[in-house]
Amino acid sequence: MALILLLRKFRICTIRRLADNNWFIRKIIMFGFIKNSLLQLIMHSGTVQAVNFAHSISGCHRIIILAYHRINDNTCDNMTVCCSEFDRQIKFIADNYPVLSLGEVLACLQQRRRLARPSVVVTFDDGYRDVLINAIPVLKKYNLPATFFVNTEFVGSDKQFYHDLRFGINFDKLNWDELKYMNTMGFEIGSHGVGHHRLTSLSDEQVLKEMAESKRILVEKKIAKRLFFAPPFGRREDDSSKARAFAKKAGYECYLTAYGGYNSFNSDPFSLKRVVIGPGMNFLAFRACLQGIAIKKPYFIAKIKNA
Ligand SMILES: [Zn+2]
Numbered sequence: 493m494a495l496i497l498l499l500r501k502f503r504i505c506t507i508r509r510l511a512d513n514n515w516f517i518r519k520i521i522m523f524g525f526i527k528n529s530l531l532q533l534i535m536h537s538g539t540v541q542a543v544n545f546a547h548s549i550s551g552c553h554r555i556i557i558l559a560y561h562r563i564n565d566n567t568c569d570n571m572t573v574c575c576s577e578f579d580r581q582i583k584f585i586a587d588n589y590p591v592l593s594l595g596e597v598l599a600c601l602q603q604r605r606r607l608a609r610p611s612v613v614v615t616f617d618d619g620y621r622d623v624l625i626n627a628i629p630v631l632k633k634y635n636l637p638a639t640f641f642v643n644t645e646f647v648g649s650d651k652q653f654y655h656d657l658r659f660g661i662n663f664d665k666l667n668w669d670e671l672k673y674m675n676t677m678g679f680e681i682g683s684h685g686v687g688h689h690r691l692t693s694l695s696d697e698q699v700l701k702e703m704a705e706s707k708r709i710l711v712e713k714k715i716a717k718r719l720f721f722a723p724p725f726g727r728r729e730d731d732s733s734k735a736r737a738f739a740k741k742a743g744y745e746c747y748l749t750a751y752g753g754y755n756s757f758n759s760d761p762f763s764l765k766r767v768v769i770g771p772g773m774n775f776l777a778f779r780a781c782l783q784g785i786a787i788k789k790p791y792f793i794a795k796i797k798n799a
Pocket residue numbers: 617618684688723724725
């Protein structure tokens with residue numbers, strides 16, 4: 493009887509506490525603090541340094557491919573990194589890592605050439621216009637290459653991505669002239685498909701058409717000297733050997749996913765892994781990610797901001 497009364501009291505207290513939003517946020521922040529402390533501990537425990545040393549002995553250094561979407565100070569969501577944070581991240585990369593273009597990485601993979609150090613590649617998905625305004629000046633400032641994956645149906649259009657409908661904002665997309673301008677500055681343009689469709693929701697013919705048609709347009713517009721493909725979403729559940737085989741058949745040189753993970757000189761160009769960078773990835777987590785400590789829930793802090 494006493495136990496039942498105790499449990500009932502605990503349940504009432506818990507419900508009251510859950511109703512108190514501040515208590516809930518405090519718990520989340522406390523969890524973030526523990527998570528950050530653990531990260532600090534791992535990063536300074538010598539484990540990461542030992543793994544990196546083993547990589548340097550074997551010449552099997554990480555190739556870290558980062559995937560960004562929007563860079564601006566107006567939206568706070570899981571696809572946007574604010575301008576100052578982006579500058580901080582890019583400066584850190586420029587100061588600490590060789591930054592390669594995707595084309596340079598493919599050359600390494602084709603020649604099975606071992607890298608002297610862990611290296612980074614910067615990519616952007618979806619072709620939002622804010623990358624031209626906010627990301628390109630930063631990349632130029634630090635003289636870094638980058639690849640931009642665009643959906644040919646969305647270039648210069650008012651069409652909204654399905655994932656943006658919830659905001660009620662029509663984000664500007666890059667147009668063909670802007671992409672050409674970026675390309676003349678040395679930035680690579682790749683295909684993210686025609687529309688922004690989950691490939692696993694399409695028939696084989698439609699998948700092949702998405703790849704072949706977007707390739708045809710990029711070649712026709714003379715902005716893709718090399719042919720790279722990054723499927724929309726790019727999640728583990730969307731990935732399939734069939735889609736990768738289709739990309740190869742359509743004439744692409746590589747296929748990039750977006751569910752985390754690292755690459756090395758002996759990676760398959762049709763199974764390149766990318767780490768998505770969002771606002772939830774604080775600077776410590778960003779540095780940890782570059783050192784090979786994958787963060788499974790990069791959007792954690794963003795949820796706090798929106799709470
Ligand atoms: Zn996308």
